[in-house]
Amino acid sequence: MQGTLRKMTSSLSDVVNYALPVGEQELSLNPLIGKHLRLTFTGNIYCDACGKKTKKSYSQGHCFPCMKKLARCDMCIMKPETCHYAKGTCREPEWGDNNCMVPHYVYLSNTSGLKVGITRHTQLPTRWIDQGATQALPILKVKTRQLSGLVEIALAELVADKTNWRAMLKGSATPLDLKHEANSLMPQIETRLAQLIEEFGNDAIERLDESVVDIHYPVDNYPTKISSHNFDKDPVVEGTLLGIKGQYLIFDTGVINIRKFTSYEIMAEHE
Ligand SMILES: [Zn+2]
Numbered sequence: 001m002q003g004t005l006r007k008m009t010s011s012l013s014d015v016v017n018y019a020l021p022v023g024e025q026e027l028s029l030n031p032l033i034g035k036h037l038r039l040t041f042t043g044n045i046y047c048d049a050c051g052k053k054t055k056k057s058y059s060q061g062h063c064f065p066c067m068k069k070l071a072r073c074d075m076c077i078m079k080p081e082t083c084h085y086a087k088g089t090c091r092e093p094e095w096g097d098n099n100c101m102v103p104h105y106v107y108l109s110n111t112s113g114l115k116v117g118i119t120r121h122t123q124l125p126t127r128w129i130d131q132g133a134t135q136a137l138p139i140l141k142v143k144t145r146q147l148s149g150l151v152e153i154a155l156a157e158l159v160a161d162k163t164n165w166r167a168m169l170k171g172s173a174t175p176l177d178l179k180h181e182a183n184s185l186m187p188q189i190e191t192r193l194a195q196l197i198e199e200f201g202n203d204a205i206e207r208l209d210e211s212v213v214d215i216h217y218p219v220d221n222y223p224t225k226i227s228s229h230n231f232d233k234d235p236v237v238e239g240t241l242l243g244i245k246g247q248y249l250i251f252d253t254g255v256i257n258i259r260k261f262t263s264y265e266i267m268a269e270h271e
Contacts, residue, residue, distance in 0.1 A: 001025050002267045004046050006061075007247055007259045010129045015216045018244045020258065022268050029244055030218050037251070037270045038238035041231035044265040054263075061262030071095045080104075080118065080149030104148035105208075106140040106155070108185075109133035110176045112167030116155040118148035125213060130259070132168040132246030136213045137178040139186070141206040147196065151205070154192040158185055169248055169255055171222045178212050219243025219250060229256040231264055 003023015011017045018029040045054050048061035049070060058067035067073045071092040076082045083090075083100060090096040103121040108114060111133050119127035121141070128136040142148050152161060159181075167173075186207075197205055221242045229237040229251070239251030247259040 001027055001269075002042070002265070004048075004263050004265050005258060005261050006048070007130070007262060008244070010126060012125050012129065012213075012215065015218045016129050016244070018218065020268070022266065027268055027270075029241070029249075032241050032270050033218055033220055033243055035241060035271050036238065037241045037249075037268070038236065039231075039256075040237075040267045040269075041235040041261075042265045042267065043235065045263050046265060048263045057261075057263055060259060061264075072099070080145045081153055083144070083146035083149065085146070100145035102144070104142050104145050105138045106142060106148055106151050107136055107138045108159070108178050108181055109136040110173045110178065111163040112170075112173050113160060113164070114176055114178075114181055115160050115163060116152055117161065118145075118152050120145070125215065128213065128215060130247050131163050132165070132217070132248070134173050134215055134217075135176060135178055136215065137182060138208050138210050139182050141208055143200065143204045147200055147204055150196055151189070151193070154189045155185060158188055163246075165246070165248075165257075166226045169223065169226055169245060169250065217243065217245040219245055221250075221252075223250060223252075223255070227254040229254045231261050231266075 001022045003025060006021040009019045009021060020027040020029055045057050047054050047063035047066055049066040050063060052063055054063035058064055059073035062073055069091065071090055074091055076084060085096045085100060099120065104118055105121060105124060106118050108116055109128055111131055140151060142151060193205060237256055239253035241249060242252055243250045248255045248257055
């Protein structure tokens, strides 16, 4: 199978079911665990947006002109609180309408410890799976991406907002009582929430009372030492596939973050 990589698709089941998009095809990954898998980078990178060949990948799979031009590659995607749509300076207002000016969730999750995160309303549970969370709980539904960023900042003063990916890949996180965590965090941001509601309106923030979602990953063995494969340094990534967690393939020879290599053309071979 040969084609450009995109991030793995996943579906929530007893264990997460993963597939690797390779060009127009999809490689089912769960059946390959315990088997030998080889991914070979051909040296070609084709922009995820315009399809043109690019020497280097910018913003996870884009050519340089697309990286400068597309809203999805703007800094405000990494820092949602800096959304500048309201100022009329969004790079692609229509894309903003569909992706940023829509409901977002603020959630707590357990990746390698307690973490706060945000995502577009259509991206659950995908976002949790992409981050390798073993538990997750949506706590607020807010009107826009910017608002989710503003709430996240308030919560990030109390809990982490980044995943420790090395720890995440070394095993299953110790279970947390996310409901209890939410109940103790919410009163601490009450004042800030009241300010935001005053600024953005009564319907801007909705409190949720959801159940905790448990997520199990198809991993036979966790590595004790993490070394990373990198197609830019070595075009051949191969080994016995030990498991899959987040956007990482875990081989007996090291791990690879598939998302980092979006748009890389590869050949996939397996036993
Ligand atoms: Zn492009």
